[in-house]
Amino acid sequence: MEGIASSSPIIDAHVHIFPPDVAARRDHYRERDRWFGMLHAAPDATVIQAAELLTAMDDAGVDGAVACGWPWGDHGLCRDHNDALAEAARIGGGRIAWLATVVPGSPEAAREAERAFGLGAAGVGELNADAQGFDLRDAAAFASLAEACRAFDRPVLLHASEPLGHADPGKGASTPDRIAALLAAEPDLRFVLAHWGGGLPFYELMPEIAALTRNVVYDTAASTYLYRPAVFRSVLDLVGPQRVLWASDHPVLTMRRFWRRTRPAANLRSDEIAPVLGGNAARVYRFEPPTREGAER
Numbered sequence: 001m002e003g004i005a006s007s008s009p010i011i012d013a014h015v016h017i018f019p020p021d022v023a024a025r026r027d028h029y030r031e032r033d034r035w036f037g038m039l040h041a042a043p044d045a046t047v048i049q050a051a052e053l054l055t056a057m058d059d060a061g062v063d064g065a066v067a068c069g070w071p072w073g074d075h076g077l078c079r080d081h082n083d084a085l086a087e088a089a090r091i092g093g094g095r096i097a098w099l100a101t102v103v104p105g106s107p108e109a110a111r112e113a114e115r116a117f118g119l120g121a122a123g124v125g126e127l128n129a130d131a132q133g134f135d136l137r138d139a140a141a142f143a144s145l146a147e148a149c150r151a152f153d154r155p156v157l158l159h160a161s162e163p164l165g166h167a168d169p170g171k172g173a174s175t176p177d178r179i180a181a182l183l184a185a186e187p188d189l190r191f192v193l194a195h196w197g198g199g200l201p202f203y204e205l206m207p208e209i210a211a212l213t214r215n216v217v218y219d220t221a222a223s224t225y226l227y228r229p230a231v232f233r234s235v236l237d238l239v240g241p242q243r244v245l246w247a248s249d250h251p252v253l254t255m256r257r258f259w260r261r262t263r264p265a266a267n268l269r270s271d272e273i274a275p276v277l278g279g280n281a282a283r284v285y286r287f288e289p290p291t292r293e294g295a296e297r
């Protein structure tokens with residue numbers, strides 16, 4: 001066993017959970033939201049709630065999870081989901097942190113983010129330009145939300161996608177060039193880029209891109225669906241041990257299976273294990289879940 005201090009938590013930095021009403025009335029929400037309908041068209045599409053997340057965490061041996069809601073296109077749906085996530089965190093007893101969803105560019109976005117921070121949100125996200133109908137290159141639309149996040153020192157988790165490779169319904173066009181435009185407009189905002197930033201880390205070999213990403217960290221959500229396991233080693237060698245957050249995208253990919261497929265395949269060095277598997281998420285989201293004694297790292 002590659003031991004790390006038992007005080008060092010294992011955190012899944014990107015999962016999705018839903019309010020009871022969405023789980024109970026999926027057809028209704030499929031009608032109401034285009035993106036939700038598209039990605040939950042199959043009758044067996046998984047929609048889980050807080051209790052199922054806690055079970056998945058127990059199965060995987062994960063101490064804490066950062067729960068996202070859904071990138072609804074409607075402010076009211078975001079608000080309801082944010083309230084449900086605050087309740088999920090209460091049910092989680094310190095094991096669930098949560099991110100608020102808002103619609104960037106909507107007049108309510110900044111105020112809703114502030115309300116959510118007041119309820120305990122660890123940040124904002126996972127925002128999705130394609131799902132929510134905003135343009136990552138439109139800095140003005142993002143400005144008031146960015147200001148709210150900076151004021152509370154909270155990060156924004158953005159969905160990111162590769163401009164090439166296999167297509168899937170949820171991929172969208174949040175590509176590194178568009179994300180770089182937003183990073184240039186908001187250099188002091190902390191960003192978490194999902195799914196390895198759509199490949200942005202590889203462009204950090206360019207000095208001007210490295211300069212843009214000083215407040216950026218990457219999560220590994222859905223990694224096994226997108227890349228060979230060598231992506232862990234490659235990106236860590238490019239960006240260092242402090243800027244990668246282990247994350248599954250559960251339930252899209254099952255947490256326990258993702259853990260088994262990425263650990264030890266990630267081939268982490270001893271100094272990378274604690275930060276990548278939880279320490280970085282704890283720092284970025286200011287989240288300290290209770291750790292279990294003697295857990296296998």
Ligand SMILES: [Zn+2]
Binds near residue numbers: 159160194195221
């Ligand atoms: Zn995503």
